[in-house]
Amino acid sequence: MRTIELGTTGEQVSRIALGAMPMGTIADEQTSVALLDRYVSDGGGFIDTADCYSWWWAKGTDGGQSEELLGRWFARTGNRDRVFLSTKGTARIRDVHKAWPEGATEADWGYARPNYVGASAAVLRDSLDASLRRLQTDHIDLYYVHVDDRSTPLEETLATLASFVAEGKVRYLGWSNVRTWRLERIRQLCAANGWPAPVALQQEHSYLTPRSGLDSASIVDAEQADYLREHPDLALVAYSPVLKGIYDMSDADREAHYLWQGNYAGEQARAQVAAVREVAADLGVKPSQVVLAWLLAQESPRVVPLLGTARVSRYEEAAAALSLDLGPDHLATLGAARS
Template identity: 65%
Template structure:
């Protein structure tokens, strides 16, 4: 597996990041460990988790299962892993949060713990305890908290870095104008600036009129092209695997932000290229993302070993310049 530089940090991370969100819950521990071992043995090093993963897997959970599993697995391997975790999206108050066995996400979003100084200071310590390490390599604000002054959040993060508990910081689920304000404050105050932006990004483009702080739009891509000190870590790059199956796409919530004529045209282009080179549409999308500039790191979160191997195989998919141009140009 090739590596890429994270921002301008000098840190070399694997070109395909491995998400551990459902490890220890939907994916059992033996399968998770096998997946992690295969990834590490293949030259992968960029492992991503969060303190809240994954409370929504079952009623009564407060999260932490993923970090705890990684903490057990990391023993003897810590120096081979570029470890990322996140704070600010833990949901402590779960009163009335579950209905008919499912979490109420709109309600949950109103109860995120936020990015206040005391919250982040406690959250990083709790994460380090679960991960059984004295530091993480990258610490994200998981969900941008507009109820807390940015100065408070950034000063707290600077203290976390100064204490050696995190080596770099990142931000996730954030609008471009906020990201620019964050960078300006860091420059003015000498605080460590984000080196990674984790957002949802895929081959399909968000539908017209979509209002989302989490999905990369044209403006954000333009911003990233102009600021190569900030790497995009693209989560949900294959949208739960819907590229491979029209039946799976039909009515799937992952398509809600994309469905329309533009999406249909781009899905057709992916299917055509996949047929030409004899691979899956999901693999074409991952290969296309790996070809993008500025530096973009797809983050995959497979549930099974088969899904992991399919995603890993995308590293060997070779798209011709003509095919890339065709994929780029496709759309309504």
Template identity: 55%
Template sequence: MKKVELGRTGQYVSQVSLGCMTMGTSTDEPTSARILDAYLDAGGDFLDTANCYAWWAGEEFSGGESESMLGKLLRGRRDRVFLATKVAAGITDLPTARTADRPDGSTDWAVRERTYEGASAAVIEREAEASLRRLGTDHIDLYYVHVDDRATPLEETLSALDSLVRVGKVRYIGWSNVRTWRLERIRSLALSHGWAAPVAVQQQHSYLRPAAGADAASIAGGELLDWLSVYPDVSLAAYSSLLRGIYDDPEARESKPIWRAYAGPDAEARLAAVAKVAAALGCSGGQVALAWLLRQSPTVIPLIGPRTWEHYESIAPAFTLELPDELVSLLDNA
């Protein structure tokens, strides 16, 4: 698997990151171990989790299960991986948070966000220690603010993160689900104070382009992509890179809430291009979409989040799928 530099840190990571969100909840231990082993054997080393994963998977879960599972599976081989986790979206009121899920599968984010723990200094210090304990490690390689917290002064958040970097509990910091103007402010403020600045931003990003009016707080739109082209010291960790299977399931698109951010003529044209390329290469649409992302700027690092072994098997061929230039051109110009 290809390795790329994370920002301008001198740290190289696999260009495909393994999202471990469901490990320990909807993905059982044997399957989690099998997926992790296969990913490592394929040359992967960039693991992504969060302190809140995955409280929504069942009434018996409260968050931290993914970190605990990874801590168990990584015993004796922690040095083989670059480990990312997150803070700020832990749930302080689980009963209220559970009411945010609507029957149609969408989420009332206003309800959900009222229960987030936020990114205060006290939360960061407490939750970093909890994550380190669950992960069974003495340091976190990349520590994200999971959801931008606009109620806490940035100075407080950045100073707390910098303190973790200075004592060696965190190596690098990042931000997720953040608007571009806020990311610019975060970066500028960190640099002006000599604090650790973000080396990665994690946003939803795929081959399909978001429709006009899609929420720019969580999706990498044109403005953020332009910003990143100016600041190559910040990598884009692209979550939901396969858009939860919509490249290969046309009939289910209308029932998947994620489709609403992309639906329209542009998405239809791009899906048609993916289908044409997939037919030409004898592969799946999801494999084409992931291979296309891997052809983009080396500062783009797609995340995959397989829940089952079969899902992982369906994705893995894209790690080495070569797209001929003429098919890349077809995808680029759709």
């Protein structure tokens, strides 16, 4: 598998990262291990998880299943030194039981989102130490603030993160689900205080542009893309790069999908889907593979797609995009639909 530099750190990471969110919950041990083994055998070495993965698929728990499974896999295989490991803190729920009303079969995200544990010094330290125990490792290669916390002074959060780096528990820092103005403030404070600045930004990012008027701290918009182009030291790790498969769906299924309805629906997005399908038909591949190839072809900002699957077949399909070369005409067709 090809590699790419993480920002301007000099660190080489796999061109496609593997997300471990479903591992240990909706993906059982055998299925998860088969995928991890396959990814590493292909030369992959960038694995992403979080301490909250995945309480919403395991009622009565507050997460940790993904990290625990990865820890067992590391212990059994000895692969820890072959993996650039990222995990995240701050997005556990203060009282996870309240996110499951009596008799509910699905978690109440309306309760959950305003009740994340946050990024205070005490919470971050407890979260990191618990992640290290579950993952059976002495350090995290890339540690993210999972959900930006405006209730805690940034100085407190950043000083605590800096201490993790000084102690050798964390090598690099990142941020996720954050607005551009906050990123700039974070960078300014790090520069002023000599603290290590984030080197990675993990956001939802795909070929489709967000619909006009969308207000989201989690999706790369035009302003954030411009900011990343001006700051190449900040790597973009794109979660949901194929938007849960909506590019490959029928028109009816896509139009009914919650991601489409909430974040992308509109005539421009329909034109973009049509362009992707045109290129896919010309190349004889799936639209989602074209999208991944397009992301991999971007130079400014450069993108590391994060594949969140636990099926070997889905991984194989996505990994095929690494060898899919989009020609100038294909890139022009896709670029014109986004302009």
